[in-house]
């Protein structure tokens with residue numbers, strides 16, 4: 601017989617209280633598999649609310665209070681016991697084929713991450729740092745702060761690698777599409793998304809080129825991190841600039857950008873960013889992304905196994921591009937933003 605390790609508390613919560621409870625639930629990261637669920641009873645149906653999945657929370661919309669059953673651990677319960685009980689009670693029995701598939705997925709994941717994650721960590725799966733020496737967590741902290749309060753409804757992560765930024769966005773309840781050309785990275789990212797139970801997160805395996813970039817969807821938040829110099833290397837700097845402009849057209853609210861700035865610039869067909877890469881990039885972004893308000897979010901260490909000297913870690917400037925809203929003038933008409941100087945634009949794009 602399974603040992604009883606938690607107790608049910610029935611209560612009525614207001615919307616805001618429920619949302620706070622779900623947020624708190626989602627923050628208990630190390631306990632992803634151990635945490636007990638919150639059950640919400642609404643319109644005669646009991647649903648499980650997973651803090652990482654807003655879809656379920658939407659069930660409660662339109663009503664001011666909901667009946668909630670919170671499962672709380674008994675004082676002497678162990679984490680492992682809670683996890684086992686939760687799995688036993690809620691999971692339907694897997695078919696033999698599904699069990700074999702899960703095993704294959706696990707083996708494939710362990711094979712794919714060899715010899716170690718190089719660019720991004722996956723802390724939710726027990727890989728808190730990337731092998732390269734610097735990881736994406738500091739950049740994420742800056743991005744998370746920048747989007748706080750803006751309630752984005754969608755996000756697009758171009759060059760999503762193993763999914764660190766995509767998962768981080770999805771954990772905020774934002775539907776996300778990650779786009780990545782490397783098959784192993786996509787497999788790792790999909791595996792991680794499933795382990796984190798993020799159902800509104802997808803990954804497309806796709807090489808973004810000057811022609812395929814038109815296939816990318818529009819999104820409130822767009823990440824263009826560490827991928828622009830790959831474009832420049834593959835298609836030339838002028839084409840990479842055009843791709844940047846097109847990506848920005850798909851962004852409704854904010855885009856985050858960084859690129860190679862020096863050590864590998866020549867091999868990536870990037871021009872010298874003189875006299876100062878931060879100023880040069882800020883101007884480059886302003887001139888090629890119409891109606892963008894460009895701000896500098898900081899300088900961050902980034903993993904780069906190609907960096908000269910084999911150090912593997914370089915510093916890059918991180919920028920935010922916010923879409924300028926057309927402002928109504930005193931005569932009631934919308935004022936058009938000033939177009940970037942055509943001559944200067946050509947000068948910077950080569």
Ligand SMILES: C[S@@+](CC[C@H](N)C(=O)[O-])C[C@H]1O[C@@H](n2cnc3c(N)ncnc32)[C@H](O)[C@@H]1O
Nearest residue numbers: 736759761780781782806807808825826827830
């Ligand atoms: C340096 S990593 C940066 C990953 C992540 N965006 C970050 O900043 O941590 C670049 C990623 O973009 C992917 N990539 C490069 N060129 C691409 C392209 N044309 N289309 C899609 N993905 C691409 C690479 O496979 C790699 O995973």
